[in-house]
Each structure stands twice: as C-alpha cells, then as structure tokens.
Amino acid sequence: MEILKNIFNQFQVKQTVVKIEVLASGHINDTYLVYCSNGLNYVLQKINDQVFNNLNDIILNKVIVSNHLKTSYQKSNNKYQIAGFIKTENDAFFVEAHNGCWTLMEYIPKSKTIDRAHNxxxxxxxxxxxxxxxxxxxxxxxxxxxxxxxxxxxxxxxxxxxxxxxxxxxxxxxxxxxxxxxxxxxxxxxxxxxxxxxxxxxxxxxxxxxxxxxxxxxxxxxxxxxxxxxxxxxxxxxxxxxxxxxxxxxxxxxxxxxxxxxxxxxxxxxxxxxxxxxxxxxxxxxxxxxxxxxxxxxxxxxxxxxxxxxxxxxxxxxxxxxxxxxxxxxxxxxxxxxxxxxxxxxxxxxxxxxxxxxx
Structure with a gap:
C-alpha cells in the first residue's frame, strides 16, 4: 500500500489517503480505488504494457476524448458523466514507476458495473x-x-x-x-x-x-x-x-x-x-x-x-x-x-x- 500511496502523491491531489482497495472490474489493467480523508475517491490505474506497447498514445487518446466529453456534457447540460484525468506534479498525465505506467482518474460515486444484462x-x-x-x-x-x-x-x-x-x-x-x-x-x-x-x-x-x-x-x-x-x-x-x-x-x-x-x-x-x-x-x-x-x-x-x-x-x-x-x-x-x-x-x-x- 505504501508504494501505491507514493505513486498517488505524485499527482496534483493534496489529500490524505485513508485506504486503497483493488477494484474488481477489468481483466487487463491493475486498478485501485483510493479513499481520501475529505470523502473524495480516485481511481489509480496501472496500464498493462504487455498488452499495450504504445502507452503514450493510449493515454493521449483517453485524455483527449475524456476532456472533450466533459466539455461537451457541460455545455449541453448532459446528464451523463465522464471520469476526468488528474495531472501529475510535472503536468503530465501519467507516472512511470514500479515497472508500470500509472494514471489517476476521478471516481464516479454511487456507481456499479454489470457483467451480464438481466433485463x-x-x-x-x-x-x-x-x-x-x-x-x-x-x-x-x-x-x-x-x-x-x-x-x-x-x-x-x-x-x-x-x-x-x-x-x-x-x-x-x-x-x-x-x-x-x-x-x-x-x-x-x-x-x-x-x-x-x-x-x-x-x-x-x-x-x-x-x-x-x-x-x-x-x-x-x-x-x-x-x-x-x-x-x-x-x-x-x-x-x-x-x-x-x-x-x-x-x-x-x-x-x-x-x-x-x-x-x-x-x-x-x-x-x-x-x-x-x-x-x-x-x-x-x-x-x-x-x-x-x-x-x-x-x-x-x-x-x-x-x-x-x-x-x-x-x-x-x-x-x-x-x-x-x-x-x-x-x-x-x-x-x-x-x-x-x-x-x-x-x-x-x-x-x-x-x-x-x-x-
């Protein structure tokens, strides 16, 4: 957990970490839910470089699309949300550490995923x-x-x-x-x-x-x-x-x-x-x-x-x-x-x- 805390602290979020849990969803990347003392949560993710060998391009695409959707939703008063990306202390969108490439995203509260449709x-x-x-x-x-x-x-x-x-x-x-x-x-x-x-x-x-x-x-x-x-x-x-x-x-x-x-x-x-x-x-x-x-x-x-x-x-x-x-x-x-x-x-x-x- 200390390693994950150290990675989290390299992003522009000045909050105290309370706990970090593994998120169950996802089969490729390592994804963690970070709980902070102010009640806000974040999603810390390690991108799998065995599957994706062009990580800079992957992350750039994600940031461009998420930023565009966030702006578009705000302008149109759209009810949907998008998880935005948090910059690092060096104004980048990822941290290279511990044999991986890490991103930090906003967490959408009161949400769940469903693997198979029931209705x-x-x-x-x-x-x-x-x-x-x-x-x-x-x-x-x-x-x-x-x-x-x-x-x-x-x-x-x-x-x-x-x-x-x-x-x-x-x-x-x-x-x-x-x-x-x-x-x-x-x-x-x-x-x-x-x-x-x-x-x-x-x-x-x-x-x-x-x-x-x-x-x-x-x-x-x-x-x-x-x-x-x-x-x-x-x-x-x-x-x-x-x-x-x-x-x-x-x-x-x-x-x-x-x-x-x-x-x-x-x-x-x-x-x-x-x-x-x-x-x-x-x-x-x-x-x-x-x-x-x-x-x-x-x-x-x-x-x-x-x-x-x-x-x-x-x-x-x-x-x-x-x-x-x-x-x-x-x-x-x-x-x-x-x-x-x-x-x-x-x-x-x-x-x-x-x-x-x-x-």
Whole structure:
C-alpha cells in the first residue's frame, strides 16, 4: 500500500489517503480505488504494457476524448458523466514507476458495473450511453486520435491470420475444428463487405470505443446509465463495429465460452431494446448508409471474434488466456453458433433496426 500511496502523491491531489482497495472490474489493467480523508475517491490505474506497447498514445487518446466529453456534457447540460484525468506534479498525465505506467482518474460515486444484462432496461440504458458516446464525439477531429491497434476490426487482416494459422496447424487441431473452418470459409465473401465499404469511404470515420460491452458502462443503484468507462481502445473507426460488439456481448443468451450451443442465440427482445436506445442518441447524426449496414455490423463482429478464437486455437493458444485445454475451440464454437443465430434471424434483425431508425 505504501508504494501505491507514493505513486498517488505524485499527482496534483493534496489529500490524505485513508485506504486503497483493488477494484474488481477489468481483466487487463491493475486498478485501485483510493479513499481520501475529505470523502473524495480516485481511481489509480496501472496500464498493462504487455498488452499495450504504445502507452503514450493510449493515454493521449483517453485524455483527449475524456476532456472533450466533459466539455461537451457541460455545455449541453448532459446528464451523463465522464471520469476526468488528474495531472501529475510535472503536468503530465501519467507516472512511470514500479515497472508500470500509472494514471489517476476521478471516481464516479454511487456507481456499479454489470457483467451480464438481466433485463431490457439495463440494455436500453447501456445502448443510450454508447450511442451518446458516438454522438458527443462527432465534433472531435479523428485526425487527432491515434490508431493504437491498427487493423483491429479488419476482416481481411483477421482472415489472413486465420489462413496462416491454418497452414501450420496440427492435424489433430484441424480435424477437431474442421466444421468451424468450413463455416468460416463459407462466410468469407459477406464478412469482407464492411471492410471493403470502409476502404471506399462509404462511411464516415468516427471516434469509436472499440470495447463496447456492458461491463464498460457505469450504472446507478436503479440501473440508470451514468458513464462510459475504459477508453483504452478508443480509436478512429466506423460505428458498425461498436454497435456489433455491443450486440455480440450484451444480446447473446449465453456467455461466450458456454458449451450450450443450442442456447447460444440472439436475444431479440434485448436487441430491440438496444436498437431503440442507440437510435435515440444517434439517429440525427448517422447517415442512411450507416444505418442500413448496422445489421451487417452485428454479423461481422461476431464472425471476427469467432475467427480470432479459432485462429488462436489453431496456433496452439498463444494469445488468449485459457482455463482448460480446448477453451478457445469452445469459444469459437460459441461465437459461430451465435453467428448462425444472427443469420437465421437476420430478417427480423433488419426489421427491428430499420424500424428503430425510421428507415
């Protein structure tokens, strides 16, 4: 605790630390809640330099976006909040100490995170916040935001990785994954479409979150949305990938490593709740072309995640942490089952989407 206190004291906060606790949320960074004697709390975070090797750019993106949102919310009397960053004594936004890069953020009081949605209200509130994020960063110049993870949602790039893994994969792994391999190859043409349209400038490049899952939303005790958090992956991108990733993670009837493949389906009630909330915040700024391709964003992101899990399985599990021997194969099967559900329900998905956006 003394080490954490010493790091905290290098920021421009002249308060006495009462205690420091580990925050439960988050799987990449080390995050701590710092309690101070004046009743204010702060979030001290060590950025994982094993995952992010361009920490200056990551932090710069986070600071630019959070400052912009704070100003935008204040000007528009927006009810949502954003955790601002505290400067160090040297007027920087991070401290390099104890084999890490540390930032200090404001703590949003009386807030909680939710890992899985239990009702349509939680989905609706999350969708409004992610939509609000897109709407309120529209005025931000994307040229000032650095692409810290190039090709992150590029299907051609992910497919190239898959093909390379396939070339060197063990015969035993290829045999176990053969059905998934065949299915991935069958979907290739349609799954390339969004990337091709992006390259042809069919869509505006926006500031996107790129990890738009439920656990990156703060709620109050009544499940009202408060704030979007975890801006580590903020980059320029297209809206379809944030929309699709939200649906993939929030609107599935199982968790992503469930072996209940029959139960791994799109929850259409949750999907409708998400569309309605997202449309409330973004209808006035998204182009007709963007809206029309939102359903394809759902299929594309599910495909990307299924393909990435499958690729890692063929590569002998070198990227994702696994809890058991064929964890990545289970994840890949789960995501491809979810994609099949999206394909089977695609007409209804499009109907709900177009109705929500008045297309």
């Amino acid at each position: 349509e209200k939680q989905v609706f509130e999350a969708s409004k916040l992610f939509g609000n994020f897109i709407a309120h960063t529209e005025a931000l110049n994307t040229e000032g935001i650095i692409e810290t993870l190039p090709k992150f949602h590029s299907v051609p790039f992910r497919f190239f990785q898959f093909e390379e893994a396939l070339k060197q994969a063990k015969a035993s792994r290829k045999a176990k994954a053969q059905e998934l391999i065949s299915f991935a190859l069958e979907q290739q043409k349609e799954m390339f479409l969004l990337s091709e349209l992006k390259e042809k400038d069919n869509f505006p490049i926006r500031v996107t979150h790129n990890d738009a899952k439920l656990s990156n939303i703060l709620f109050d005790k009544e499940d009202n949305g408060l704030a979007v958090i975890d801006l580590d992956t903020v980059m320029p991108g297209i809206v379809h990938f944030d929309f699709g990733d939200s649906i993939r993670s929030i609107c599935s009837n199982t968790v992503e490593d469930s072996e209940d493949l029959e139960g791994t389906t799109i929850n259409l009630k949750f999907y409708e709740a998400f569309c309605k909330g997202f449309a409330l915040e973004t209808s006035n700024i998204l182009t007709s072309e963007e809206k029309r391709y939102l359903p394809l964003g759902v299929k594309t992101i599910i495909f990307i995640m299924g393909l990435r899990f499958l690729t890692d399985y063929l590569n002998n599990d070198v990227y994702y942490k696994t809890a058991f021997k064929e964890h990545n194969l289970v994840r890949a099967k789960n995501q491809m089952a979810l994609l099949k559900s999206a394909i089977q329900n695609y007409d209804e998905i499009k109907r709900i989407t177009y109705s929500s956006f008045n297309l």
